[in-house]
Amino acid sequence: MKRAHRVFISLLGLWTFLGLTPMAVSAERKAELRGAGRFEIPDWFKRSFLDMPEDVAEAARNGKRLLLYFGQDGCPYCAALFNTNFSQAHIVDYTRQHFDAVELNIWGDREVTDFASRRLPEKEFAAQLKVLFTPTILLIGEKGETVLRINGYYPPHQFLAALQYAAEKQEAKMTFREYLAKQSPPPAKGTLHPEPFFVGPPYDLSKVPAAKPVAVFFEQKDCAGCDRMHAEMLSDPETRKQLDRFHAIQLDRWSDTPVVTPAGRATTARQWADELNIVYLPNVVLFDAGKEAIRIEAFMKGFHVQSTLDYVASGAYKKQPELQRFIRERADNLRERGVTVDIWK
Numbered sequence: 001m002k003r004a005h006r007v008f009i010s011l012l013g014l015w016t017f018l019g020l021t022p023m024a025v026s027a028e029r030k031a032e033l034r035g036a037g038r039f040e041i042p043d044w045f046k047r048s049f050l051d052m053p054e055d056v057a058e059a060a061r062n063g064k065r066l067l068l069y070f071g072q073d074g075c076p077y078c079a080a081l082f083n084t085n086f087s088q089a090h091i092v093d094y095t096r097q098h099f100d101a102v103e104l105n106i107w108g109d110r111e112v113t114d115f116a117s118r119r120l121p122e123k124e125f126a127a128q129l130k131v132l133f134t135p136t137i138l139l140i141g142e143k144g145e146t147v148l149r150i151n152g153y154y155p156p157h158q159f160l161a162a163l164q165y166a167a168e169k170q171e172a173k174m175t176f177r178e179y180l181a182k183q184s185p186p187p188a189k190g191t192l193h194p195e196p197f198f199v200g201p202p203y204d205l206s207k208v209p210a211a212k213p214v215a216v217f218f219e220q221k222d223c224a225g226c227d228r229m230h231a232e233m234l235s236d237p238e239t240r241k242q243l244d245r246f247h248a249i250q251l252d253r254w255s256d257t258p259v260v261t262p263a264g265r266a267t268t269a270r271q272w273a274d275e276l277n278i279v280y281l282p283n284v285v286l287f288d289a290g291k292e293a294i295r296i297e298a299f300m301k302g303f304h305v306q307s308t309l310d311y312v313a314s315g316a317y318k319k320q321p322e323l324q325r326f327i328r329e330r331a332d333n334l335r336e337r338g339v340t341v342d343i344w345k
Contacts, residue, residue, distance in 0.1 A: 030335035035303075035344025037079025041103050042086060045069075048102045050122065051113040056144050059100040065147070065166055066140040067099040070126050072106050072324065075134045076301070076344040077153040085156050094160065098167035099139070106131055106324060115144040132323040133298065139166035147171050152298025158280060177279040192219055193230040197243050198250045203257065205287070206264040208247045213312050214262055214287040215246040218253045218269075218278050225299070226282045236302045245313035246286070253281055262290040286312045293317055303331075303343050 048055055059066045071078040085091055108122040137150040147166045165179045205214055219226045233239055251269040260266050284296040293312045307327045311317050320326045331341045
């Protein structure tokens with residue numbers, strides 16, 4: 001059976017994305033909200049009773065694996081996934097051939113039977129699986145295990161590579177990082193983009209004051225995504241303001257540059273990136289009190305990057321485990337103060 005179209009273009013959907021009520025969005029009280037995404041869940045997504053063991057078993061009987069999509073109304077990155085990636089016939093055909101795709105809303109109340117056969121609302125299921133970004137896609141194996149996790153939006157070629165990795169059952173042979181490197185080996189020329197807020201060598205992160213969080217930018221030479229990050233995201237004054245709260249360094253992911261980790265261990269940029277399983281570049285790993293707090297490993301626009309930086313620098317992540325809830329509350333607070341929020345800028 002096919003799922004009826006769900007069109008996330010209503011004003012109610014926009015309120016839901018920010019967790020607001022109609023009264024809360026009074027034009028007299030708040031500044032404008034811009035950039036909410038508009039998209040449809042394709043009708044080829046499975047009409048599921050959200051019984052995970054049953055869905056896994058059914059997919060396996062048909063020679064497929066399960067694809068779990070976690071999203072939310074108004075999410076611009078979800079819109080990019082459906083309007084860009086799933087608008088391309090070869091990606092849709094490959095997905096339908098190898099996966100049963102199931103949609104879940106991170107704020108939803110539908111009942112889910114999880115992989116341990118426990119019943120709970122889908123929002124609690126998302127929290128159980130530590131879904132912080134939307135979209136998040138989990139590619140599930142025949143035993144209910146997560147074969148690959150895709151946090152956030154990835155461009156079409158990287159997204160297709162992720163699907164191929166899971167469909168070909170490459171997890172038994174290599175990591176996804178190794179698989180992707182074989183398809184797109186790192187370039188051998190080019191330069192990194194310097195920024196005034198990057199702290200130069202020696203990179204001894206164990207000596208950073210405990211009260212100051214650390215941002216490690218893993219990049220590479222001749223990297224289109226890195227070019228875009230510096231041109232669009234890191235040129236934004238608000239992003240730079242947030243980064244002033246961090247001890248920020250830039251590492252060539254493939255280099256043998258010496259570095260001492262926040263935990264005090266001497267290593268190299270390449271070895272550390274391998275240990276952290278850095279797959280996509282650029283990748284920004286945020287540390288607080290010597291431990292990884294969160295990482296930005298997908299395509300993100302300015303407001304979400306700024307909110308993620310604020311999430312760590314303010315220490316909010318210690319009290320609020322749901323990044324998306326923090327982001328919508330931050331947007332709400334800014335608009336209360338008369339600041340226009342564009343979530344797709």
